[in-house]
Amino acid sequence: MKMIIAVINNDDVAAASAALSREGFWLTKLSTTGGFLMAGNTTFMIGTEDDKVDIVIEILSRHCSSRKEKVTSKHSLGRGLVSDSVIKEVTVGGATVFVLSVDRALHL
Numbered sequence: 594m595k596m597i598i599a600v601i602n603n604d605d606v607a608a609a610s611a612a613l614s615r616e617g618f619w620l621t622k623l624s625t626t627g628g629f630l631m632a633g634n635t636t637f638m639i640g641t642e643d644d645k646v647d648i649v650i651e652i653l654s655r656h657c658s659s660r661k662e663k664v665t666s667k668h669s670l671g672r673g674l675v676s677d678s679v680i681k682e683v684t685v686g687g688a689t690v691f692v693l694s695v696d697r698a699l700h701l
């Protein structure tokens with residue numbers, strides 16, 4: 594069994610979670626904050642069988658698009674920037690996906 598942890602842009606959450614549920618996957622959604630942009634995003638936890646991991650990744654890639662976001666220093670305080678005039682463009686997502694092995698999964 595695997596645990597897929599996927600950080601998703603909030604704009605893609607509704608479509609991605611609906612598609613996963615439609616395909617029969619179980620998921621938990623956590624409200625999270627990116628450490629760089631300090632903006633809200635959503636982290637999915639999806640427990641599934643090893644042979645279904647690629648299906649999940651395919652669904653996520655279909656519904657999570659990458660986009661450019663402008664970053665001002667106010668959003669980047671975590672990196673120690675101080676000038677209000679600093680504006681930078683970063684490419685955010687699709688989705689950032691981690692696949693972890695699970696030793697045991699129990700529903701008690």
Ligand code: 2BA
Pocket residue numbers: 600626627628629630631632634683684685686687688689
């Ligand atoms: P944030 O940390 O807010 O990062 C948003 C975007 O800013 C990133 O997009 C990337 O384009 C840029 N970025 C992040 N850290 C940077 C740095 N140190 N220097 C330059 N640019 C940087 P994504 O890579 O698509 O990441 C989207 C969100 O996924 C992140 O939001 C974070 O919440 C999560 N994430 C990405 N990689 C991660 C990792 N290795 N571990 C944990 N969470 C991660």
